[in-house]
Amino acid sequence: MRIAFTGGSGKAGRHVIPYLQEQGHHVLNLDLQPLDLPGVDNLIVDLTDSGQVFNALSSYANFGELEPGTGMPKFDAVVHFAALARILIKPDNETFRTNTLSTYNVMEAAVKLGIPKVIFASSETTYGICFADGEVKPDFIPVDETHPTVPHDSYAMSKICNEACGRSFQARSNIDIYGLRINNVIEPQEYASDFPAYVTNPDLRRRNIFAYIDARDLGQMVQCCLTTDGLGYEVFNVSNDDLSVALSNDEVRKRYYDGVPVVRDMSGNETMYCNRKAKEMLGFAPQHSWRDVLTEV
Numbered sequence: 112m113r114i115a116f117t118g119g120s121g122k123a124g125r126h127v128i129p130y131l132q133e134q135g136h137h138v139l140n141l142d143l144q145p146l147d148l149p150g151v152d153n154l155i156v157d158l159t160d161s162g163q164v165f166n167a168l169s170s171y172a173n174f175g176e177l178e179p180g181t182g183m184p185k186f187d188a189v190v191h192f193a194a195l196a197r198i199l200i201k202p203d204n205e206t207f208r209t210n211t212l213s214t215y216n217v218m219e220a221a222v223k224l225g226i227p228k229v230i231f232a233s234s235e236t237t238y239g240i241c242f243a244d245g246e247v248k249p250d251f252i253p254v255d256e257t258h259p260t261v262p263h264d265s266y267a268m269s270k271i272c273n274e275a276c277g278r279s280f281q282a283r284s285n286i287d288i289y290g291l292r293i294n295n296v297i298e299p300q301e302y303a304s305d306f307p308a309y310v311t312n313p314d315l316r317r318r319n320i321f322a323y324i325d326a327r328d329l330g331q332m333v334q335c336c337l338t339t340d341g342l343g344y345e346v347f348n349v350s351n352d353d354l355s356v357a358l359s360n361d362e363v364r365k366r367y368y369d370g371v372p373v374v375r376d377m378s379g380n381e382t383m384y385c386n387r388k389a390k391e392m393l394g395f396a397p398q399h400s401w402r403d404v405l406t407e408v
């Protein structure tokens with residue numbers, strides 16, 4: 112497929128794009144900064160500017176596409192990852208403005224240009240736990256896509272707005288728009304550098320509901336979304352199968368979630384950030400675990 116990928120130069124994109132290339136896709140990266148990776152085309156775009164977005168999504172990706180003389184090829188999908196990816200990078204209102212406007216612009220252009228699929232990055236923060244003022248516990252565990260989304264912070268609020276836009280643009284157009292409520296993204300080298308501290312101090316993972324998502328498995332999730340058509344508008348939690356701490360599910364529940372209703376049986380080190388919807392509807396099957404790297408734990 113010919114894919115326009117926004118924000119591909121960032122933490123997640125630089126792993127997801129090579130994964131998509133391995134599946135045979137061609138990627139044009141739309142970002143404020145280029146991604147230096149063989150086979151990836153780059154276009155420097157400020158996605159908060161609608162004119163630039165419409166133009167980029169109706170653009171040639173490279174000089175080679177001029178050769179056949181058959182005009183500009185269409186994109187088969189947009190994968191929209193660009194964002195200010197948390198609070199406390201820029202002031203709260205700027206985070207909200209950048210993320211809502213850029214996502215609106217991307218979805219509107221995709222719909223009006225007839226691009227049949229948009230996959231966009233939402234976030235675990237929509238559940239209101241990650242960047243809350245003080246400790247907020249889940250209403251129930253495991254946290255699945257039916258859990259209320261009432262966050263405190265501007266970043267998560269922007270993602271809630273993105274989801275509302277996705278639902279509305281899908282209703283208006285009937286294209287497929289899939290939102291990914293991504294848990295905390297982990298690059299391969301971060302297992303060795305960061306996870307020993309999580310083993311020692313599991314409190315560090317409380318805000319992530321003790322979950323994580325391997326950046327390469329996030330690539331697989333995007334591929335699952337690209338190859339599954341006709342779902343309309345859907346949101347999916349995206350996480351690995353196991354907890355990001357060395358405690359068992361039972362121990363985490365006892366230590367951190369006293370009084371929180373447990374709505375189904377959980378066992379072993381099963382994640383509390385439920386990824387069953389993605390598995391059942393898309394065939395998502397994460398391959399990686401921090402336990403493959405820190406084998407002594």
Ligand SMILES: NC(=O)C1=CN([C@@H]2O[C@H](COP(=O)(O)OP(=O)(O)OC[C@H]3O[C@@H](n4cnc5c(N)ncnc54)[C@H](O)[C@@H]3O)[C@@H](O)[C@H]2O)C=CC1
Nearest residue numbers: 118120121122123142143157158193194196232293295296
């Ligand atoms: N990193 C994480 O743990 C999580 C990330 N997400 C979401 O996943 C997506 C990717 O996250 P990361 O790769 O970690 O973020 P990142 O900050 O590493 O990369 C974001 C990219 O977006 C680009 N960008 C920002 N504003 C732009 C604009 N106006 N126009 C064009 N490009 C722009 C940046 O230049 C950057 O390359 C984001 O939407 C983020 O909110 C969701 C959950 C967890």
Ligand SMILES: O=C(O)[C@H]1OC(=O)[C@H](O)[C@@H](O)[C@@H]1O
Nearest residue numbers: 196197234235236294295319
């Ligand atoms: O660092 C974190 O915990 C969080 O950072 C982010 O940027 C994400 O958007 C959020 O979902 C993460 O999990």
